[in-house]
Amino acid sequence: MKKIKTALVSYGMSGKVFHAPFLKAHDGYELVGAWERSTKNIQNDYPETKSYDTIEALLNDTIDLVVVNTPVNTHYEYAKKALQAGKHVLVEKAFTTNAAEAEELQTLAKQKGLKLTVYQNRRWDSDFKTVQKVLQQNLLGDIIEAEIHFDRYNPNLSPKAHKETGEPGAGVLWDLGSHIIDQALVLFGYPKAVFADIRKTRENSKIDDWFDIVLYYTDKRVRVKAGFFMREPIHSYILHGKKGSFLKSRADVQEDELKEGKTPDSNDWGTEPKDKEGLLHTEINGEVVKKRTPTEQGNYSELFERLYNSIINNTDEPVTAAEGVQVMKIIDAVQESSALKQVVEL
Known part of the structure; x- marks a missing residue:
């Protein structure tokens, strides 16, 4: 090789x-x-x-x-x-x-x-891969509304100085927002317009540390949101379609496994706990079902x-430069929208 x-x-x-x-x-x-x-x-x-x-x-x-x-x-x-x-x-x-x-x-x-x-x-997180599979199987019908959250509880400023300086590229919009905006684009494509609210919520924060973004599509509304004061977070993936709904927590274990020194070639790599399975409530072959859905295995190695x-x-490429450009265009428009307090067309 x-x-x-x-x-x-x-x-x-x-x-x-x-x-x-x-x-x-x-x-x-x-x-x-x-x-x-x-x-x-x-x-x-x-x-x-x-x-x-x-x-x-x-x-x-x-x-x-x-x-x-x-x-x-x-x-x-x-x-x-x-x-x-x-x-x-x-x-x-x-x-x-x-x-x-x-x-x-x-x-x-x-x-x-x-x-x-x-x-x-995070395209290869277990939770996101599970959401993708549910959509690919058309278990919910046409999607009307979706939300992707990256919620944390951490009121303290980061000990990593470069994350708190207020320099270009510092802040939760680039850190976490780049992930969930990318996930939204993978699932639903490029939106028509955006509306956003960006704020500083932590004491003495020099960077924006909270955002709420609406991505406008012709046939659906998609919301992406992140912040640091969610002690009790809601589901990170909330999808509602014409046939049903799917709710999933953010539960990928790969980052924790890596920090613990576990290597990605282990047999159970990226396997979520069973109690973190998502909830599917939909109609299949004319029958209404409400059940837990097995979680896909996470795998950054891919x-x-x-x-x-x-x-x-x-x-x-696994993620093309063109896809990277699209995320950055959304981030540019999000900043403009928040500053002007108005919808920005893309």
């Missing part, structure tokens, strides 16, 4: 938890090293790797794929440098700080004949498998 030589642009929590374990578990990748500015940690976990002192040193090495997993306001700069150096690029979400940056990177990758993809790992095939066999 041909190896894709891969390097990380940082080795903090993102590199240690969300990227390195999957690169090591897949036979098609070779984790070469990471750019580490101060603390040198990657060789403690992977002794065979390199620790680069500068991004120039990383880009000058024989690297095929660069993972840009730094703060959002650096994504454009580092992804552009990597593409200009002839490297394929995987960019953490949010793709960039705005749509113009995303479109420029998309154009550059196309000109260079390189693969550019966005790390939207993103890396699809990226491998994309680079080696020239198939589509």
